[in-house]
Amino acid sequence: METKKIFCDITKCVGCRACELACAVEHSATRDLFLAILESPRPKKRIDTQFIEKDVFQSIGCQHCDDPPCVEACMASCIHKDKKTGKVDIDTKRCVACWMCIMACPFAAISRKAATENKALKCDLCPERECPACVDSCPTRALYHEARKDWAKREKNKVLIKK
Amino acid sequence: MSREKLKDKASIKILEARKSEGMETIWDRYEAQQPQCGFGLLGICCRMCNMGPCRIDPFGTGPQKGACGATADTIAARDMTRQTAAGSASHSDHARDLGHTLIAIGKGTVQGYSIRDPYKLRIIAAEYGIKVENKKDNELALELGERVLQEFGKQDDSQLTLSKRAPKRQQEIWKKLDIFPRGIDREVVETLARTHEGMDQDYKNLIQSTMRVSLADGWGGSMIATEVSDILFGSPKPIRARANLGVLKEDEVNIIIHGHEPTLSDVIVTASQDPELIKLAKEKGTKGITVAGLCCTANEILVRRGIPVAGNFLQQELSILTGAVEIMVVDIQCVSPGIAQAASHFHTKVISTSAKASIPGVEHIDFREDNALDTAKKIIKIAIDNYPNRDKTKVIIPKEAMDLVAGFTAENIFYHLGGKFRASYKPLNENIANGRIRGVAGVVGCDNPRMGSGSSHVALVKELIKNNVLVVQTGCAAIECAKEGLLTPETAIEMAGEGLKEVCKAVGIPPALHLGSCVDNSRILIACTEMVKEGGIGKSLDELPVAGAALEWMAEKAMAIGWYFVASGALVVFGTPMRISGSQAVYDYVTKDMENITGGKWAFEEDPIKAAHLMIDHIDRKRKALKLAPMMYTQSYTVTGHLPSE
Numbered sequence: 001m002e003t004k005k006i007f008c009d010i011t012k013c014v015g016c017r018a019c020e021l022a023c024a025v026e027h028s029a030t031r032d033l034f035l036a037i038l039e040s041p042r043p044k045k046r047i048d049t050q051f052i053e054k055d056v057f058q059s060i061g062c063q064h065c066d067d068p069p070c071v072e073a074c075m076a077s078c079i080h081k082d083k084k085t086g087k088v089d090i091d092t093k094r095c096v097a098c099w100m101c102i103m104a105c106p107f108a109a110i111s112r113k114a115a116t117e118n119k120a121l122k123c124d125l126c127p128e129r130e131c132p133a134c135v136d137s138c139p140t141r142a143l144y145h146e147a148r149k150d151w152a153k154r155e156k157n158k159v160l161i162k163k
Numbered sequence: 164m165s166r167e168k169l170k171d172k173a174s175i176k177i178l179e180a181r182k183s184e185g186m187e188t189i190w191d192r193y194e195a196q197q198p199q200c201g202f203g204l205l206g207i208c209c210r211m212c213n214m215g216p217c218r219i220d221p222f223g224t225g226p227q228k229g230a231c232g233a234t235a236d237t238i239a240a241r242d243m244t245r246q247t248a249a250g251s252a253s254h255s256d257h258a259r260d261l262g263h264t265l266i267a268i269g270k271g272t273v274q275g276y277s278i279r280d281p282y283k284l285r286i287i288a289a290e291y292g293i294k295v296e297n298k299k300d301n302e303l304a305l306e307l308g309e310r311v312l313q314e315f316g317k318q319d320d321s322q323l324t325l326s327k328r329a330p331k332r333q334q335e336i337w338k339k340l341d342i343f344p345r346g347i348d349r350e351v352v353e354t355l356a357r358t359h360e361g362m363d364q365d366y367k368n369l370i371q372s373t374m375r376v377s378l379a380d381g382w383g384g385s386m387i388a389t390e391v392s393d394i395l396f397g398s399p400k401p402i403r404a405r406a407n408l409g410v411l412k413e414d415e416v417n418i419i420i421h422g423h424e425p426t427l428s429d430v431i432v433t434a435s436q437d438p439e440l441i442k443l444a445k446e447k448g449t450k451g452i453t454v455a456g457l458c459c460t461a462n463e464i465l466v467r468r469g470i471p472v473a474g475n476f477l478q479q480e481l482s483i484l485t486g487a488v489e490i491m492v493v494d495i496q497c498v499s500p501g502i503a504q505a506a507s508h509f510h511t512k513v514i515s516t517s518a519k520a521s522i523p524g525v526e527h528i529d530f531r532e533d534n535a536l537d538t539a540k541k542i543i544k545i546a547i548d549n550y551p552n553r554d555k556t557k558v559i560i561p562k563e564a565m566d567l568v569a570g571f572t573a574e575n576i577f578y579h580l581g582g583k584f585r586a587s588y589k590p591l592n593e594n595i596a597n598g599r600i601r602g603v604a605g606v607v608g609c610d611n612p613r614m615g616s617g618s619s620h621v622a623l624v625k626e627l628i629k630n631n632v633l634v635v636q637t638g639c640a641a642i643e644c645a646k647e648g649l650l651t652p653e654t655a656i657e658m659a660g661e662g663l664k665e666v667c668k669a670v671g672i673p674p675a676l677h678l679g680s681c682v683d684n685s686r687i688l689i690a691c692t693e694m695v696k697e698g699g700i701g702k703s704l705d706e707l708p709v710a711g712a713a714l715e716w717m718a719e720k721a722m723a724i725g726w727y728f729v730a731s732g733a734l735v736v737f738g739t740p741m742r743i744s745g746s747q748a749v750y751d752y753v754t755k756d757m758e759n760i761t762g763g764k765w766a767f768e769e770d771p772i773k774a775a776h777l778m779i780d781h782i783d784r785k786r787k788a789l790k791l792a793p794m795m796y797t798q799s800y801t802v803t804g805h806l807p808s809e
Contacts, residue, residue, distance in 0.1 A: 016200065017202070017218065017225075018198070018200060018201065020220075020225075021201035021202070021221070021222075022198060022201070024222045025201070033201050033204060033205065033221075034204075034205075034740070034744050036222075037205065037221040037222065037744070037745065038747075042222045042223050043222060044222060044224060045222065045224070136198065137198050139200070
């Protein structure tokens with residue numbers, strides 16, 4: 001079955017960066033905000049709040065593309081797309097830190113794991129959670145965790161209602 | 164999640180019954196707020212100017228400075244300083260109103276008030292340098308009122324009068340650090356100015372301002388509020404009463420007074436005893452009028468008049484949700500907007516009385532000293548007239564109501580400890596020195612759904628008294644412990660450790676003493692000062708084997724209280740940190756370095772048992788430094804070799 005992905009409704013995003021903090025905490029050793037900021041190396045977020053234009057923001061991470069440029073670019077073949085679920089994953093052990101994936105990603109969704117650790121890092125859809133931490137944390141409920149077709153329906157309805 | 168820690172049976176009963184009817188409470192709203200903003204929690208969101216809001220990335224990848232260049236240290240310290248100033252302002256503004264009441268009594272323009280403790284009026288007037296000989300009460304009231312109000316606007320650099328009560332060493336430290344309080348309003352204004360954009364940026368200097376503005380509260384505003392309240396409404400004496408929602412009556416007109424100032428509540432209590440109003444209530448088919456208090460209003464009328472306590476902060480909505488309350492009269496502070504929503508489900512009328520605190524959707528009756536009694540009678544009449552609207556089928560009054568003893572003060576504690584003929588702090592100091600009592604702990608503050616919804620106080624006090632630490636309490640923490648029977652000798656003495664049990668039995672006091680409302684934390688400062696004066700257990704406040712905790716702190720007022728204790732040399736434990744965790748430097752400064760500066764320091768610990776052990780460790784270190792006798796009996800908790808060397 002196709003995996004649920006993370007979508008951002010840009011009409012609701014206020015650019016508060018709550019998703020970024022929740023992401024970093026979820027991917028920390030302690031999973032506690034007050035302790036995570038003291039960890040070394042400090043945990044890193046995999047989602048980014050981007051400024052689009054005046055008063056318009058979006059929270060964006062890995063899109064788990066249909067035809068992912070990162071998979072194409074990865075010379076160590078450590079990034080792969082699951083044929084069944086469509087999820088794009090990094091096999092960190094095989095990463096050689098060539099950063100071709102970072103160059104190739106059109107969403108700037110891949111980053112370096114830590115200054116001390118030369119590995120590529122991106123959204124893993126929080127495998128240990130039912131709903132990703134960023135989606136749970138969003139105070140305006142701008143982030144959605146759902147199947148692509150459900151999201152498409154929601155967006156279509158919005159346009160239809162507006163008209 | 165936050166509901167699970169709630170232990171109070173009466174509250175749970177109401178909550179469960181009303182939840183099925185779709186009524187929302189503070190726990191639902193708190194849950195709906197989760198997860199809360201991490202930048203806010205860590206204190207690294209700066210909203211001081213219109214280039215912002217600016218946020219520091221606590222994980223180091225994003226911005227480390229605000230637009231102006233402010234670092235996490237500046238932002239966290241600046242925000243904490245401002246919050247403390249707001250807390251200090253709240254207590255002090257409360258004190259100012261009492262000063263005005265004193266003047267109004269002097270001028271004879273009040274209704275329903277008099278000087279109930281003329282003896283204390285003379286003592287305090289003399290302390291302010293007023294000649295008391297051959298003067299009538301109202302003359303002195305006028306003079307003292309005017310003198311007290313001068314403390315607010317004082318512009319010279321001398322120290323506030325009551326702060327001269329502090330032990331010599333504390334005053335020396337304050338002088339050295341340049342943090343002794345000068346004028347109450349001045350310290351608040353100066354703090355606001357210093358925290359403006361582009362002003363004070365060094366966190367250490369900002370914290371100097373935090374301490375000064377808090378001292379203006381503890382040894383200024385709050386202390387004035389306590390002393391003047393005693394003069395106006397009588398000094399408390401130990402008194403028996405009952406606490407929890409079970410004090411409401413099914414067959415009587417129920418009136419709840421909620422807020423903080425004793426001015427309103429005292430006159431309502433008086434008016435509720437008016438034979439004509441009681442007759443009117445009986446004509447409506449009731450058996451009489453019940454007045455009960457909530458929050459610190461409850462404490463003010465409890466310690467002075469033995470009025471029953473309906474509950475603490477988290478029970479304000481729940482008391483309305485019993486469906487048995489005719490009116491809730493509120494004045495200032497800790498009055499949640501949620502009460503108006505709760506009242507909309509029932510016949511309950513909420514009435515606001517302070518021009519400074521208006522609530523949307525609530526009837527306002529302006530309360531002034533010159534027609535206080537008439538206003539109080541009018542309010543009670545509204546309650547009586549509202550009784551027939553009570554839907555008896557919807558009423559749920561939990562049966563829980565616990566006996567308690569309240570009304571201890573810094574003046575009367577020694578009377579009880581020493582007895583009539585040898586009234587002094589000597590018995591307390593001796594029992595601490597000889598190892599029967601380990602030390603003294605203040606357990607005070609709010610109740611908060613973020614923490615244990617009150618349950619942390621109960622667990623903390625039980626652990627402390629089990630380890631022979633005498634506990635003094637104020638505020639909502641005191642009410643929570645009262646509901647669990649910790650404030651009555653009959654039930655609580657058995658929970659105390661051997662040594663403390665012996666002392667409490669001999670004297671006939673509970674092991675946890677109720678000292679009053681949150682401004683009455685100043686009584687704890689005075690009691691500690693008296694312990695220093697008596698001698699033998701430390702020459703200054705920072706040497707005493709004492710500690711304080713407000714685990715479930717919620718209000719900015721709690722920060723002011725915590726800071727004036729830290730600045731006076733005490734260890735203060737909060738359950739969750741003040742919003743400074745985003746700055747390691749500020750966090751370390753207040754939790755570690757501070758001990759070398761004022762002798763006091765902060766600690767943050769959410770687990771009440773661990774918090775108790777933290778406090779006991781601190782008390783044991785002080786005992787060791789003073790070379791006091793080892794504890795007389797085996798202690799349930801002792802440190803096994805992990806005392807940090809100091």
